[in-house]
Structure formats: C-alpha cells, structure tokens
Amino acid sequence: MNKLVDGFGRRFTYLRLSVTEACNFRCTYCLPNGYRRTERVEFLTVEEIGRLVEGFARLGVRKVRLTGGEPTVRRDIGDIIARVAAVPGIETVAMTTNGWNLARRIADWRAQGLTNLNVSLDSLDRETFHATTGHDRLQAVLEGLDAALALGLRSVKVNAVLLKDTLGPGLEAFASFVRERPVAVRFIELMRTADNPDYFAANHVGGGVVRDWLVQEGWSPRPRERDDGPAMEYLHPGHAGRLGLIAPYAAGFCDSCNRLRVTARGNLRLCLFGNGGVDLRDLLGPEQDAALDERIRTSLFGKTAGHRLNLGEPGDTRNLSQFGG
Template sequence: MARLIDGFGRRFHYLRLSITEVCNFRCTYCLPDGYRKEGPLSFLDPQACERVVRAFADLGVSKVRLTGGEPSVRRDLSEIIARTAAVPGVDKVCVTTNGWNLDRQVTAWRDAGLTNLNVSIDSLDREAFRRITGHDRLAAVVGGLDRALARGVPSVKVNGVLLRDTTETGFDAFADFVRERPVAVRFIELMRTGDNADYFADQHVPGSTLTAWLEARGWSRRERAFDDGPAVEFAHPDHAGRIGLIAPYAPGFCDSCNRLRVTARGQLRLCLFGELGVDLRDLLEKDEPEALRARIVSALAGKPAGHRLHEANSGDTRQLAQYGG
C-alpha cells in the first residue's frame, strides 16, 4: 500500500477534516462580521466523511481532527465521530470547538469515540473574551472543558490566538489555569489572511514573546510525539498542565509538516496558505476508494516546501474558518 510521503521526505500521519464552514462566533481575527453564507451549504455528509477518513487511514493516517468553522453546529457530529472512530487504523479522533455546545454535548462525543479535544479560549478575562468572540460565554466554555476532563477525555487542550491586547497578563492567567488542570494551552501566532491585513498589522505579536516569558519562569521544552501538530510545548514542575506555542513565522516551521487538510466541500488542501486544491468530491460520491487513494497520493507531488506568509502571501485563504485552520 502506498504511503503519504511528499517530495521533501515528509510523512503524513494526520488529517484535518473540516465538516462545516459555519461558525456561531464572531472572532475579531477571523469572522468579525460573523459567518456569511456563500452558495449552498453542500458540506460532506457523514458517509462521505467516513470515506475520506478510510482513504487516508489506508494510506497510513492514524490521527483525524474534525474541525470547521464550528463542528458542533452540525447535529450529526456525534455520528461523524463514531464513523471516524470505527475506521481501522485510526487511533486518535479529535475535535476542535469554540465550546458553545461543549457542556451539553461532550458526553455524547466521548461515548462516540472522541479521544482528543481542543477548545478555543483566547482570553480568561470575561470582558476580553466577549470582545474577541462577540459572546459573553467564557464561564460556559470553561465549564464545558471541565466536564470533558470529568468525562475522561484522554487529551484536552486549549487554543488561544496570541494578540497584542491580551499578552503578558494573559500569560499569567493561563499559567494559573493549568496549575491544577492537566491540559495543554497553546498560543497560536496570529496569521495574516486575505481578510485581516489591518488587524494583523495592529495585533500581531511574535511567538518569541511567549517563549521568553516561559523560559524566564522556569518552564522547559518537551519533546514532540511523531503525530503531534506544530506546537512546541513547555512544562513546569509546579503545574499539572503545559503551555505551548504554534509559531508559523518561525524559521523551519514547515519542515516537520505531518498533516493534510480536506475541506467541508471535499477539496484536498496541501497547505493551509496555498492556492486552489484537489477536488475529491466526485470520487466520494461514487465511492471509488482505489481511485480516491490514487488521487490523494498523486496530489502530494504538488505540495510546496512551505507557506509564503513571510511575503504577506496567504494564498487564497480569506479567513481560517474557510478551510478549518
């Protein structure tokens, strides 16, 4: 069986499958005006999602992340989790969520086979959270995260975008947050997209701001697992959890890329900040697994060595909800 290895020798174990472009938050860095429908919502149904996952699992992928938009806006999310978890070879089933429905739904997700959960929390200050997301729901989101821990989800992480408005004091709050909670908080360096150039210029903070803060306070770098995402994580003996950084502007960021993306409309994206993609939808609708695998393997020849964010070139990515971040 063929394996997913590109022209630069990178091996791909990790699939990010977007199941919707819809999001019910209005985050300042992504959808400040809220989600706006563009054309019919012809997103992959659960059966097509399963076919995507089976094809990638047959090619050596063992970790699948369901993302969006906000995946919990789909009423069939639990079914998609269950179908994904049942695919031979898949041992990690992950969901990234803004936490809107987490408290009510995480038990069902866990029962369906969820193993990894990422919750987006950009600030632990109630007013800052409301200002960034457009919703005063910080307490509900944190409550959902704590319920996930209580329900035994094996891996729970927090994602927060590194913003000028919330640095420094925000680091202190998150360090306190992980003192007793066994979760990893990862700050993501703000990325420029087609729609946020002015916001990026005002709010971008280099990832070195966080690493300097951590190292000055005795946090030490952890080794990465083979199927980890791009985060560099730090641990401290006085804290149950960890703090990490995803720094796409750092030198060599793309050298260890191990993930591919399929959009909610069935397009294979070789790079989040690339252009165009490879359509898989016709083969998904016909259920042609061999042809699907062949098209995926063939497409890897077009994967670039890295993104071009340093040149202020974000490809055709207008905002992160478009392709699942």
C-alpha cells in the same frame, strides 16, 4: 504502511477535516461580522466523510481532527464522530470547538468515539472573551472544558490566539489556569489572511515574546516526540498542565509537517496558506476506492516546501473558518 509521502520526504499521518464553514462566534481575527453564506452549498455528508476517511486510513493516516468553522453547529456531528471512529486504522478522533455547547454534549461525543479535544479559548477574562468572540459565554466554555477533563479523554488542549492587547495578563492567567488542570494551553501566533491585513498589522505578536517569558518564569522545553505537531510545549514543576507555542512565522516551521487538510466541500488542501486544491468529492461514491487512493497519493507531489506568510502571501485563504485552521 504509510503511503502518503511528498516530494520532500515528509510522511502524513494526520488529517484535519473541516465539516462546515459556518461558525456561531464572531471572533475579531477571523469572522468579525459573523458567518454569512454567500452561496448555496452542501457540505460533505456523513457517508461521504466516512468514505473519505477510509481512503486516508488505507494510505496510512491514523489521526483525524474534525474542524470547521465550528463543527458542532452541525446537528449530525455525533454521527460524524461515530462514523470516523468506526474506520479501521483510525486510532485518534479529535475535534476543535469553540465550546459553546460543550458542557451539554461532551459526554455524548465521548461515547460516540471522541478521544481528543481542543477548545479555542483566547482569554480567561470575561470582558475580553466577550469582546473577542462576540459572546458572553466564558463560564459555559470553562464548565465544558472541566466536564471534558472529568470524562478522561486522552487529551484536552486549549488554543489561544496571541493578540497584542491581551498578551501580558493572558500569559499569567493561563499559567495559573494549568497549575491544577492537566491541560496543554498553546498560544498561537496570529496569522495573516486575505481578509485581515489591517487587523494583523495592529495585533500580531511574534512568538519569541512568549518564548522569552516562559524561560524567564521557569518553564522548560518538553522533549519532542516523533509524532508531535508544530507546538513547542513547556513544563513547570509546580503545574499539572503545560504551556506551548505555535509559531508559524518561525524558520523551519513547515519542515516537519505531518498533516493534510480537506475542506467541508471535499477539497484536499496541500497547504493551509496555499492556492486551490484537489477535488476528492467526485470519488466518494461506491467502488471508487482505488481511484480515490491514487488521487490522494499522487496529489502530494504538488505540495510545496512551506507557506509564504513571511512574504505577506496567505494564498487564497480569506479567513481560517474557510478551511479549518
């Protein structure tokens, strides 16, 4: 029985769990100067992560996504995957990665319990990829993506941030990319954060541009299913994969929210673009299950109806690596 219900009647079955704030890429829209630790901090341990996920599972969460920063910079990421996968009630163990060592490690992660994979891949053009991420590793990421497909994961998706300079050729390239690959590519609107106002103003593209292009090119909306996330996906009869759009600036975007976030420090974020959060780490020791469950459950009544991005208010989110996007 799901016990995670907020004041607006929304039920939460999906946990996005950041395991680190560190990232080894320097994406222009997130960490253009790279990750720089400003203080000594210990992120949640494998056992703390296990106890945390057990608490959410007792309350009705069935899907956990491991995020960062870049989650695979943690040497114990395989142990984390295995610990989460072993929690009773968890049906889906997903991870979002930039793919930097995907080809080398994906078989191990699959064996340890990973069921779903999202790869952040903003461009299929080598020079553009290098300029956007700070690394000339496009071929390695693509090899890892194809290795994941060969392993038969339940779901393999690509996340591509929409940027004004790459919009036109990017849409066409990804449409060709999914012609033979059973991959869902979701174009994500660039989001304003505290650290990127100037970049946002220069590079933001509204999701309507993508929506119009998809319809013009013969793509049709895929019927939504009960547990679908915020992406609206499109199908084309000549393609094995799908294209989709995540448009956080669209009206009603938050109405069907079904996900909660916990940071790498053990803080429950009620909204990605909110302020503050609820500390859970002090309740991740033994014999604290009841107190943990109660704090999680009652915290949900502090969740607002939606973010305030349209008003230019990103909350206290400095960049997306901070809380896992």
